[in-house]
Amino acid sequence: MERKERRTGPDRGEVIAVLRRVVAENGSDFLPQYGLATLCMLAIAATTAFSAWIMRDVVDQIFVEERWDALGWICASIIAAFVIRGFATYGQAVLLALVGNNIVARYQTRIFDHLMRLDMAYFTATRSGQLAAQIAQNVTGIRDLLNMTLAAVARDAVSLVGLVVVMVWMDPLLSLIALVIGPPLVYAVNYLMRRLRTVTREAVEVNARLLGAMQESVQGIAIIKAFTMEEVLAQKIAGLIAYAENRSNKIARVSERLGPVTESLAGFAIAAVIAYAGWRAAVSAEPPGSVFAFITALLLAYDPVRKLARVQVNVERALVNARMIYEILDLEPRQEDVPGAKELVVSRGDVVFDRVRFAYDGHRPVLRDVSFEARAGKTTAIVGPSGAGKSTLFALIQRFYDLDGGRITIDGQDIALVTKRSLRGAIAYVSQHPYLFEGTIRDNIRYGRPDATDAEIEEAARLANAEEFILQQPQGYETLVGENGVSLSGGQRQRLSIARAIVRRAPILLLDEATSALDNESEAKVQEALERVMKNRTTLVIAHRLSTVVNADHIVVLEDGMLVEEGTHRTLVKKPHGVYARFYRMQSQKAEDLLEYGAGQSLADGQGLEENIEEKRG
Template identity: 75%
Template sequence: MPGKKKHERAGSDEVIAVIRRVINENGREFVPHYTMAAICMLAIAATTSFTAWIMRSIVDDVFVQQQWSLLAWICGAVLVAFMVRGFATYGQSVLLAKVGNNIVARYQRRLFDHLMQLDLAFFSSARSGQLAAQISQNVTGIRDLLNLTITAAVRDFVSLVGLVGVMVYMDPVLSLAAFIIGPPLIFSVNYLMRKLRTVTRESVEINSHLLGAMQEAVQGVAVVKAFTMENVLASKMTGLIDYAENRSNKIARVSERLGPITEFLAGAAIASVLAYAGWRASTAGEPPGSVFAFITALLLAYDPVRRLARVQVNIERALVNARMIYEILDTEPHQKDRPGATSLKVSRGEIDFDDVRFSYAENSPVLRGVSFRAQAGKTTAIVGPSGAGKSTLFSLLLRFYDPDGGKITIDGEDITGVTKESLRHSVAYVSQHPYLFEGSIRDNIRYGRPDATDAEVEAAARLANAEEFILQQPEGYDTLVGENGATLSGGQRQRISIARAIVRNAPILLLDEATSALDNESEAKVQQALDRVMDKRTTLVIAHRLSTVVNADHIVVLEDGHLVEEGTHDSLAHKPDGLYARFYRMQTEKAQSLLDGGEQEESTPKEEF
């Protein structure tokens, strides 16, 4: 039992801590709005209490004592009270909606900015579809937490206090009967709150998982259809949907249990009051005005009591959402700029890898002391079998990760001592799988340098051998590319990606298998574009196909995280027992075999390491 009490106390402390954090982060800026909303709520509470209070005068003075001259004044007062209440309700609703929408927008911006600061390790462990779904579901929890707290504290609590005051004023003894619902109602709320906390978090997580799975299925619909996976995925989705439905039904059952409990207790209290009031009126002959006013106050108090009884349940549901948002916001980037980090100034673009060691997981090294130099203005090719660590070198150079040991320098400056922003501004990157964003072709090229003019964008497209197909599109450069460039071929997307790298005009260029997935014609056009952009830039090229690196100024060969040899194509190709020479001979023999067999399609060696 002590452990249970400690858990309940911790849960209550957590609720208070999250609410305090939300108020501290947002309350000050919205003080004027919340002040006006609170004034509106106080007006609602006052007019509600007035409605109950005036009932005694209506019954005793007008109908019992027949003072008909008061009727006009009372009717006017009631009309004014309801008009004030109507305008106050409108003002409160509009103000809270405006604040709530602003809070949602603020946290959406804050979440996106924070996500952009997190390192790749976070995104490697989080499913993007599920993450997006979780954010879209949970961001409203902050808004609901604030609005529920404000309305509960001001409108409902003040209304209840005012109505209880009217009840006590009208009949102190009778008021005691109304409070019989208090203890059992509080007990019920606390019981349901504990039950709801666990099931709500389960529901949010399963729904985010469900929406993420749906997004992945839509994005991979071509693979789904090609492998006739429709029935398999439909079965999987049915299981997720059924589980999500069951969780939602359980939330409804738990949270709505408060309804019959509240109704029963309120009915018992009202019935008791009516029975006692009727007995007293019949025996003592007291005028009914006070009783009518009391009953009116009691009935009007039922709504704020019901809302206050549910507010903790509703806050608990909003709290789950808010906590999950803060779990993301509280995730610290593992890789930050050092204090006092300077901006990188690239003069020549010479890159040195000095005894670089790195592993993604403990005891699983990917790079084992790699050292080499990429000379300024020259092309350095990095080759080796899959898993040798080639792409990891690019990730370290772009500071997606920091090395476990050793260092990488550009013009002698350690890149861990410069800002990531200045480092990445100095690098243009073309990946094997180019990614295009929602928008036009022009927009996607301009992402390389947002301040590029239209003329610079079009010049980059011409250099990338892209303008010919761009002008054939329905709206030229302003043609929308669809989701991830779905309306374009692989070669066209790659050339737009190269144009994006060209317009960046960075002194360092990274090419990660930029032509491996292309057909011969597209590869030839892309290679021409690459030759132009590589001119007078420090270029690092990752390649599986040796045919793409024979003209490189320097070749680095990796195997199992080690640098096993380096040199020019000629020196490495004639090395008797070299890894590069062995694979080069295999590829040229394969190419010759294809030529001898009349297979002209593969006129250049394309075997991979």
């Protein structure tokens, strides 16, 4: 028992802290709207209390004393009360909806802006589908927390107070009997809140996993069908659905326990009041108006009592959602610009890797004391087997991660000491796996430079040999590309990615095997376009294909995270026991076999290709 008290204490403190934070961040921005909504709720509370109070005059003056002259003003006052109540209900509902929708929108914007500031390590460790689903579920928690709190205080609590005042005014002794249900009801609510806190968070997390898994399955539907994974994934999703259903059922069982508790307590209280009132009416000659007014107030008070009891349960759910949103917002980016960071100024474009060391999350080193120079205006090819660290070099030069040791400089400026925005603004990047965003073809090319003109976009498309297929689309440059360019072929997506890099006009160009998704004819066209674009730019190429390597001004060979060779094609191929020479001989000796069996195979896969060719020969 002592352990439970220690655990629930901090939770209550956390609840109060979250509530204070939500109010502090949003309350002052919506004071006029919340003020008007509060007035509407006070009007609802006042008219509710008036409906109970007027019952005494209805019974005593009309039915007992038969004062028919009072009938007019009593009926008029009742009509006025209900009209006011109707308009007030409408006003508070619309105002809270407008404020709530604005809060959801601002937190969606805030979360997205914050996510854009987080470092790559966060996204590497977080499943995108699950993150999106979690945000979609939790972002409404802030809105619900504010609106439910305001409604509970301004409408339900004030209504309850007004009705209790009427009850005490009509009969203090009967009021004391009715209010006996308060302590056990408070105890029951607190007990259910403790039970609900844990199960609600579990439900949010499992639903996020479920929606994330569904989203990933839709995105990877081609792989699912290609590998006949339908049944396997169906079973996995069914398991998550069953678990989510179980959590939701448990929430329903726990939260709805308040219903029978509230109803039972209210039933005992109302029955006791009616029994006592009936006994007193039998032994005395008092007019029954006060008793009727009291019973009306008691019956009307049951609704705000029930809402106040349930609002605590609902607020607890909203607090769970709000806490999970703040867990994201409170994440500190680990890659902030250093104090006093300057803008990168690229005069020539010399890129120097100086004893660079790096490991992901402190595990096995990926790069170990790698040093080389990519000279300005020249093409530097980076070759090596898979896992050698080629793509990591590209990630580091863009400062997606910070180095464990050494430094990278551009024209003598350490990239760790300049702003990330200016650094990345000086770099154009073409990934091996092109990614297109929602929007038109023109929009996707313009992402390279938002201020690019339509003429510049179309020129970039021509340079990337993309204009021909663009003009064949239904709306040309205004054609929607679909989710990640699903309506386009891999080669077409890659050419749009290259056009995006061209329109950026950056002095440094990073090409991660940019022609790997193209057929031979398209590759020749794009390679020709890239050669024009690469002039007067510092170009680093992750190269697998022989043609790219041979034409490079400088070649860097990586193996197991270390630089093992560097030089030109002419010098490296002459090293009889060199890694590069082995790759080159393997492909050059099989040139005819490459054409017949596997044109475009990578240097890194040379050994597997040789085995494949020998198998086919046999």
